[in-house]
Amino acid sequence: MLGYTITQWIFGILSFLAIMLALMVVFSRNPVNSVLYLVMTFFCIAGHYLLMNAQFLAIVHIVVYAGAIMVLFLFVIMLMNLNEDTEPQRTWLTKIIAGVAGGMLLFVLVGSLKGAEQMQLSSYGASQIGLVKNLGKVLFSEFLFPFEIASILLLAALVGAIMIGKKEIK
Amino acid sequence: MKLTNRSKVVSNKEQSAMEKMYLPGILKGMMITGSHLFKRRATVKYPDELRPIAAVYRGQHVLKRDENGAERCTACGLCAVACPAEAITMESAERKKGEEGLYREEKYASTYEINMLRCIFCGLCEEACPKEAIFLTDRIVDVEFEREDFVYGKDKLVEKVDKRVDVTKRQTIEVAEFKKLPGLKHNQVFEGKKLKH
Amino acid sequence: MINGISINYYLLLSTVLFIIGAIGVMARRNSIIIFMCIELMLNAVNLLLVSFSTLHNDSSGQVFVFFIMAVAAAEVAVGLAILSMIYRNVKSIDTDLLSNLKN
Amino acid sequence: MKGLLILSGLGIIAMLAEIFKFKKLLLPIVLLGIVAAYATNFMDWNKNFGISYFNNMIAFDNLALAFSGIILVTAFFWFILANDYFEEDSNTVDHFALVLFALVGALMLTSFKNMTTLFLGIEIMSIPLYVLAASKKNDVKSNEAGFKYLIMGSLASGFLLFGIALIYGASGSFDLLEIKSYITNNVASMPAFFYVGVVMLLIAMCFKVSAAPFHFWAPDVYQGSPTLITALMSTIVKTAAFVAILKLFMVSFSNISQLWSATLAVIIALSLIISNFSAAMQSNVKRMLAYSSISHAAFMLMVVLANVRSSLSVNALVFYSLAYSIGSIVAFGVLYNVSRKGNEGIEAFNGLGKRNPLLAMCMSVAMLSLAGIPVTSGFFAKYFVFTTMIGTGYKWLLILAVTTSAIGVYYYLKIIIAMYFKSSDGEEVVVVEKSQTLVIVLTTVITLVIGILPNLIGNMFEF
Amino acid sequence: MLSVILVKLLTCVIVFAISLGVAAYATLWERKFSALLQDRVGPDRAGPKGLLQPLADGGKMFFKEEIIPNVSNKFLFILGPSLFMVTALMTGSVIPWGKDFSTASGNVYSFQITDINIGVLYLFGVVSIGVYGIMIGGWASNNKYALLGAIRASSQMISYEIAMGISVIALIITAGGTLSLREIVAQQDAGVANVCYQPLGFLIFFVCALAETNRAPFDLPECEAELVGGYHTEYSSMKLGLFLFAEYINMFISSAVMSAFYFGGYNFPFAQELYNAMGLHEGSIWISIIGFGAFFTKIVIFICVFMWIRWTLPRFRYDQLMNLGWKILLPLSLLNLAITVGVEFLRGNLHF
Amino acid sequence: MLTLLLIAFPFLGALILFFSKTSAAKTIALGITLVEFIISLGLFFLYKHNPDNCQLSFEKDWVSNLGIRFDIGIDGIGLLLCLLTTFLLPLIVLSSFKNEYEKPFNFYGLMLVMQSALLGVFTANDGFLFYVFWELALIPIYFICLLWGGEDRGRITFKFFVYTLFGSLFMLVGLIYLYNHTNVNGLKSWNIIDLYNAGHALNATQQSAVFWLIFIAFAIKMPIFPFHTWQPNTYVNAPTQGTMLLSGIMLKMGTFGVIKWLLPVVPLGVEEWGGTAIILSVIGIIYASCIAIVQKDYKRLIAYSSIAHVGLISAGMLAMNQQGIQGAVMQMLAHGVSVIGLFLIADILLRHTGTRDIDKLGGIRSMNGNFAVLFLIIVMGAVALPLTNGFVGEFLLINGVYQFSPTLALFAGLTIILGAVYMLRSYQKIMLGERTDSNVAFGALAGSDKAVLIIVCIVIVTFGVYPKPLNDIAEEGVKQLLTYIK
Incomplete structure (x- = not known):
């Protein structure tokens, strides 16, 4: 096509x-x-x-x-x-400024991303990395520590969200 | 204070560990409902099937005619007085010449209405009637769409000449005898005495 | 199946998404939308990581994405808790109204 | 590593305290735990140099241990200082747990060896702090502080991640050492987006340490947060973030320093100018300390900029972090006690010299230390930074630093003047709890001792 | 190739039709069943034994006047029920309805729309999207009751998804670590149904499934005593129909999932003996059809249990619901997971 | 060891005062400072003439890995300034006997700390130690001015502090720069000799940079035009004893710094930029003198005169020749003594009459003849008439500047004339002439005041007549210094 x-x-x-x-x-x-x-x-x-x-x-x-x-x-x-x-609205000026700033950032980034053309994604058949088994193996061997420590992160978020969310007991 | 002896005292006692698991309780409940799968259906498919009705069932009223086809009612109003739901109203009129075949006595009810929505089918009107003119029958009051249609006039109440309603089961001898006892209120009126209060 | 698509396109796509998110952060006053735009930025990163992961045929990029997801979820939970607390107190989540701290 | 485990365990124990009703015992337990963590730290010293845990995800080498030590010491003092803060609040155990979790994150930042652990460390440290910053539920300012911190933190995370992704894209790894070897092997042929990634990482980290022009959130957040949480932010968080920067930019990206050093120099210069001039104009002490922390951030960044790959710069950063942390603990401790009635303005300090001479003296020492006057630790801190900087090509930055730090003296002295010169409305004595007095005095003494004998620290950390 | 595609299409259509049909007749059966439990007769007027009742209901739904509240967000108002329906139907695509069969020409066809290797996750994903339908619908109605109902529904669904997920993880561990439904079912082929290994897990899954489908006793979102009609208060005609219909489809699918996960799907005891006795060979279409029958029987039983529970248990209070989800089911499922891991480790199936 | 005692003793005394909180702080402080003076006399007698390096030194490692050592010792110039310090301190304490300060233990304690720091500055042989003492001296005086100063002290002391700190930070940078260029067997060193060597090794541009970095600190301290703006206000606002410390001794830190820590370090830099600095100094002399002439406030007048004097000192020593530097040393001693007398007089005037305004005063001589005599002697010392101690220094200074540039010497010489103008004019206005309302009864001087003034006068006259012992030491010290410079 x-x-x-x-x-x-x-x-x-x-x-x-x-x-x-x-x-x-x-x-x-x-x-x-x-x-x-x-x-x-x-x-x-x-x-x-x-x-x-x-x-x-x-x-x-x-x-x-x-x-x-x-x-x-x-x-x-x-x-x-x-x-x-x-819904509060920003003034047009702010919006335009935001747009221009973003556009400039985009311009800079895109400009600097040159040079990657020659890198092609590897072929589909060979790529089995996205499968659960492979991911699991990597996650539980190489990335075991981050995996474990992420529990602390989630626990902290949990405690924090509950603490903030619950009503103050007088 | 107990109003009835069926009341239960609510207990807030701690549930036992077994009860706290709830599962046995739930299963018990489900067994109970499940057991109903095997119980007899209680449904009566009404228009197709009818339940048997007792002999003395008190259903729709009828205003009786005598053997000659004349209306028995004399519009004495005792039924209206007796009615606890105040469902009965009537107007009386004097019988004209040539109407003897229609009305048994000189006075008759030109209108006679029973509001079926108010009527509680207690049968007091029947008891009060000195002329044996009103009876409750085993007929079921029809359903209507409009409230007004539940106010039954003479057209619906008075039995048709050619289609008499059989009230023999209610018109027992005991009742008839009883009604003749002196000193009964309607007899007093009938006897021309003043009612005592 | 993925043959024929240069990594450049993915780079471009995620950069554009990232920038759109950034513009959203700047251009909106509604705190929740701002927050959502940040999520959009994180997703742009995720996309980039996955595409690089495919490029290098290396799982670790995808594993990293899981961590980003976990963190994003945690951040959102905390953030929304804080936001709803603010809403309880101020009855608004307009960022312009949140300026009690300016001298 | 053991320290990390102990702290995580402590956090969980703290949460159990509510259930098993040993809330009163919690503070001693936590303090003991921190001491234990410190002890394990101490025992690991020089032992497992270079040994890493979990596939090189994390490594407690001497550098990590030194900075963890600073963080733990600061945390120890902070907890004692904060004991009545914990008593006041109804969510005591939650606060304990959150602070401990933040510490876990901070320790991770000292020891990370992989972008994953860096990212998780930053988030583990930040998320509890977002909550803690907003923890005064009925105070709109606190809410606002928490929210701003959160938004800015997440935004920074976004940039950080984008940077990490780009670097990963180029090098194919998250491991710092592998990235480093990638750089060494491919200096000539790296794709442009790798550089973008490095710069994005720099920007993100500057967000985290609130260096200008990414600093705008810091004053608001510092001001709005509860005072002690601000203390936490400006000590432990700062220290941890700086170790992270140090490790990233001096260990991993040092080979391409020509790429980021100019940017960093501009950032430092801006920070110095903006922070000092803004601080001089503040009347709210917390806000002022926030700006001052930005200027200290600039100083610490100078160590990174100097990029002297020797013990010298690590030493300098160790010393600076310690001096700054300890000084801040004193400053915030005093501020906390002085501003109990809600007035955080500089006038709250009026007449403190009469109302509580001891406190006033400690505050003076702290201010002098932060200003960098000799025989306080702050002086040696600045001295070490100057020493690292002097051999580099950024002499103009050094001159700027000197000039602006003289301006810095202005606002630190403002407090001293207020304490001794201005008279307060009421002459009531400022009562301070014994434990807090102890901490404040102790930290003051430390400030002086390591100011007089910097060798104590300098000899300790020989890398 | 073409025939494969055609067969797939056909399977799609069949599954679609079955889902709708089952859902339709489930509405009738619900009424019938409740009547039975309550010693009543239930609908029996439309058609023989009332079998045409669903058609009548459907017709009624279609032809009733469509009312869209003036103050509602029209697009979202329509989107809500549609989305709910779509997600409900999508779940059916990964369920293995029967064994594969092969034709003489050697083509293998399967009684499944698609077997993706992360089928379990797919289910969860689609279910979690289903929340949007309710939320959007409830919110777009611009009605307090609807909003409250929607919020209740979504928070309930999200809460129970957790315990559900963890119980499924335990199941996956026992099932040998596959996320494909087909493999989970096939794994129970010769052996024992998973429920024997995972009784607690099944119980948790079952309770969660009740909550996920908003079935009694967890039908708080549409609790008429408090919320009038819940999230569909403002809905009428077919849009209401979609909501109600989707609920039954959900029930159907969750029954199917449960029977696949825990009760061996199309397997049944002594299946192999039966096939041998009947002289059927591997790959015969009849095996597939018998298996499908067995599967369907299980599903019907589950649906009956769903209904049975509905007509037995009173509705929870909302705090009780949340307590159950977070304080009982979640710890229980974690416990179950721990036990599973321990046991599997002792059996030598897991390695650290 | 004795040098260490010299530094440590006042510090210990200060600690005693801080912690005892005694009300008899004055007396104790006087005792301590007298003992200290005796210690320094001991040093004076132990001092061997014609040394080739430092004497009586005390060394100890401080921050070993950075090459920082606690290294103190005496050389000729340092000895003279130590003597000056220890001599002036008892006088300053004594002069305060009539003043009642709040919390005297703190006041005198800080003063003693200050003494300790000053002595440290004068004896330090380690660059870092020098900087530390330099900064340390700043803190007590800051607090003295802040806590016991006059109106508006907050703002003014603050300016003073920031100014001086600003300068000293630059000095630190300069010193670190030098330190980085030292190389003693591969190690870096803070030793003064090593720093000299390092400085010499630099090229002219580098030396110029270092010169300015370090010179700014000293210039602010002295102060030299245009860095002087903090000074008059601070002098006026500080308590009298604070002013005495500031002008009598602290000012000498700057000049001493130039002599010991600038000239030998970067001679090329001095050659390059010394002329500019001298011109600035000379401008300062004329400018300050002119302002002094029109000053009404006597204390402020002395403050400006101080600028003028120090300008001359600075010009002399930057000329970098034997006469100039030696004159600077001598003039430092002389100025220290006489300026203390003058400030005491200003304080006495204020105490007795309630004002320091020259126009409101007059005719005091007729009321207190003794005072008039003492005052006159001190004024004469200040204007450097022959036979006063000021003469020797001033003569040598102008001589030194003349060698550098006759024209500049001409302008510098103006200082004597202008000095005579404002000094004598003010003396005339205050002491002679009509009595004014404000000083109806100028009573007898207090014993302590009298004692101080008499001692000051004796010193002025004695060393004016017989400056040799001091001059010898100064000459040797300067000669030794010049060997380093060349």
């Missing part, structure tokens, strides 16, 4: 969608819509993961981000009953 492979088409479409949806996240006036756009962005990213044969990661990505994190966001937004009317 037009000289591109199916993969390239999929890549292109997913990327386009991801960027568009990400832009929608930023520019949508309604916070709930923002959340939904972000969820969809995450789906696109998960699609990319699948494209790179990182199946496990893709599904974990969905479970963690779409299934847990974004639900929390939605939860909070709904509890606070935020909608378009309550």
Whole structure:
């Protein structure tokens, strides 16, 4: 098709969608819509993961981000009953400044990312690294310490969130 | 203070470890509900099946005619007085010439209405009637869509000449005898004495 | 299956996503959206890591992504707890209203 | 490593205290634990040089042990100082646990050998602090501080991760040593995005240590947080973050210093100028200390910039961290006691010389130390930094540092003047708990002792 | 190739149809079953024995007037139930309904839409997306009751997902460390059903499945005594139908998952003997069909148990629900995991 | 060992005062300072003439890995300044007998710490130690000014502190720079001789840089125009004893620093930039003198005169010849003595009349003749008339500057004329002329004041007539120094 492979088409479409949806996240006036756009962005990213044969990661990505994190966001937004009317808006000037700053940053980054053209992703058949078994082996051998210590992180977050969240007992 | 002797004292005692597991309790509950799978259905498919009705069932009223087809009711109002639900209203009228075949006595009820929504089917009207004009029958009051339709007029209450309603089961001799006893209120009225309060 | 796509495209894509997130942080006043934009940035990083992982045919990049996810989840939990606490006190999550600390 | 385990265990024990009702015993237990951790640290000294744990994820070499030692000492004093802070709060055990977890993160930052452990260390240290900063639930300022800290922290994490990802992309590894060997082998042919990654890492770390122009969150956060938490942030967190920078940029990226040193120099210069001038204009002492911490950050960054790959710079950073931590403990301890009535302005110090001479004296010493006046530890700290810097090409930065630190004296002295010269509205005596007095005096004495005999520390850390 | 695709498509359609059909008849069966438990007859007017009742209900749903509240967010209002329905249907795709069979030409077809090696995670992923349907629907209604219902539903689902996940991890450890449903089922082929190894895990999974599907006694989100109709208070006609329907599909799928995880799926005791007696060879379509039958029987039994529980147990209070999830099921599942790991280690199946 | 005792003794005394909190602090402090004076006399007698290096030194490792040593010892110039310090301190203490300070133990304690630090500065032979003592001297005086100073002391002392610290940080940088260039058997060293060698090894540009880094610190301390702006206010606001310390001794730290720590270290730098510095000094002389002439406040007048004097000293020593430096040393001693007398007089005036305004004073001579005589002697010392001790130094200084540049010497010589103008004019206004309302009854001087003034006068006259013993020591010291410079 037009000289591109199916993969390239999929890549292109997913990327386009991801960027568009990400832009929608930023520019949508309604916070709930923002959340939904972000969820969809995450789906696109998960699609990319699948494209790179990182199946496990893709599904974990969905479970963690779409299934847990974004639900929390939605939860909070709904509890606070935020909608378009309550949405504060920055002045156009600030927005333009933010846009220009971001654009410049993008320009700098993209400019400096030259030189990677020659690096091609390795072929699909050989790549089994995204499978659960391989990931598990690496995670529990090489990355055992980070894995264990991440429990401290989660514990801390848990304790912290509960401490902040619970009502003050008088 | 106990109002009835069926009340139970609520106990807040600690549950035992076994009870705290809840599972046995839940299983017990499920056994109870499950056992109902094998119990007889209690449903009566009403319009198709009917439950047997007792002989003295008190259903829809009927205003009786005498053997000649004349209405028995004289609009004395005793039934209305007796009615605890105040469901009965009536208006009386004098019998005109030529109407002897229609009404048994000189006075008759030109309208007679029972509000079936108010009626509690206690049967006091029947007891109060000195003329043996009103009876409760084993017929079931029909369902209607409008409230007004539940106010039964004479068109529905008075039995059709060609389709008499059998009230013999209720019109027992004992009742008839009883009604004739002197000193009963309606007899007093009937005898032209003043009611004592 | 992934043949024929240069790593450059993934670099570009994640950079763009990252920058969009950064712009969001700058351009929005709603704290929750800002927070979400940060999540978007982290996801751009994840994408980049995975693509590099595929490039090098090395699992550690993907494993790193797990840690990022764990941290993101933890951060969000804490962050939203703080946000809801702020909302309880201020009845707003407009960042411009959060300026009690300026002298 | 054992220290790390002990601290993690302590955190969990702290959480159990509520359930098993030994809250009163918690502080002694924690202190004992910290001492134990310190002891294990001490025993490991020089022993397992270079031995790493878990596939080179983490290694407690002497450098790590030295900085962990500083962190633990600071933590020890901090806990004693904070005992009544813990008593006041209804969530005592949570606070304990969170602080201990933050310490675990800090220790990880001293010993990481891999980008994974770096990242996790930073987050383990930061997340409890986000919470602690916001821990005054009914105080909007505290909430705001926590929130700002969180947003800025996450943003920094984003940059950090992007940097790590790019570096990984180029080198194919998260291991510091492997990255280093990658650099040595491919100096000529590294893709451009590797450099971007390094710079992004630098930016992220500058966010974390609040160096200008990424400092804007720091004053707000320091001011809004509960005083003792601010103390924690400006001592332990700073120290840990600096070790991380040191290890990253002096160990891993030193071969390409020409890439980041100019950026770093600009950052340092900006920090020095902005922080000192801003600090001079503050009336809130906490805010002032925040700005001063930025300037100290600049000084510590100078050690990294000097990029002298010898014991000299490590020594300098060790000494600076210690001096700064101890001095800050005194300063914040006094500030905490002085500002109990809620007034954190400089006028809260008015007449302290009369209201509590001992406290005033300790504060004076601390201020002199932070300002870098001799026979206090702060002087030697600055001295060591100057020493490392003087051989490099950044002499203009050195001159700037000297000039601005003279400005720094201005705001430190403002407090001394307030204490001895200004009269307060009420002449009531500032009462300080015995344990706190002990800590404040002890730390003051340490400030003086290592100011007079820097050898005590200098000889200890020979790398 | 083409035939494979066609068969896959066909499988999709069949699974889709079965899901919908089962869900439809589950609504009828729910009423019937409750009637039985309560000594009643249940619906028996539409068609013989009331068998056409679901069609009547469906027709009614379709033809009722559609009411969208004026103040609601229209797009999201419609999106909510659709999403809920879609996710409910998606879960069916990884369930192995029967053994593979091969045709004479040697093509192997399977009674499964797709076997992905992380099927268990896929299930969890899709289930977690299902929360959005409820939340969006509840929020878009712009109704306090709906919002509260939605929040209840989502927090309940998220909470119970944890215990569920951990119990499944224990299961996966016993099942030899695979995340593919087909392998989990196949692994119970000759041996004993997993429930024998994982009784506690099954119990936890079962309770969580009840909560995940918002079934009584965990049907707090639609607790009419407090919340009118819960998240679907404002819904009417087919959009309400989608919500209700999806709930039954969820029930169906979770029954299927449970029977696959813990009760051997299409396997049944003495299956091999039976096949031998019938003279069926490996790969015969009849084996698949019998297996499918066995599977379906198990599913039906589970659905009955779901209903049985519904009509037995009273509804929880919300704090009780959360307490159960966090303070009982989660520790229990962790305990179960620990025991499993210990036992498996002693059996030599795990290496450190 | 005796040198160590010299430094440690006042410090110990200070500790005793701090902790005893006695109200008899004055007396104790006087005792301590007298003992200290005796110790320094001991040093004076133990001092061997014509040394080739330091004497009576005491060495100990301090921060060994950085080559920092606790290294103190006496050379000629240092000995003279130690003598000056130890001699002046009892006088300063004595002069304060009429003043009642709050918490005297702290006041005198700080003073003793200051003495200790000053002696440390004058005896240090280790660059780092020198810097430490240098900074250490700053802290007590800062507190003395801050706690016991006059109105507006906060702001003014603060300025003073920041100024001096600012300078000294630059000095530190300069010293570290030198230190980094030292090489003693592969190790770095802070020893003064090694620093000299390191300095000599530098090229002219480097030396210039180091010169300015270090010179700024000394210039601020002395102070030299244009770094002097902190000085008049500080002098005026500090308590009298503080002012005496500042002007009598602390000022000498700067000049001493130049002589011992600047000239021999970077001679090329001095050659390059010394002219500029001398011009600045001379500008300072004229500028300060002119301001002094129009000053109304007597204390402020003395303060400006101090700037003028120190300008001359600075010009002389930067000329870098035997006469100039020797004159500077002599002038330092003379100025120290006379300026203390002058400040005491200012204090006496204030105490007796309630004002220091020259215009409001007058005719005191008729009320207290003795005072007038003593005052006159001191004034004459200050304007360096022959037969006062000031003359020797001033003469040598102008001589030295003349060798450097006759034109500059001409301007520098103006200091004598201008000095005479403002000194004598103020004397005339205060002591002679009409009595004014404010000083109706100028009573007899207190015993302590009288004692101080008399001692000061005796010294002025004695060493004006017979300066030889001091001059000899100074000459030797300077000669030795010049060997390092060449």
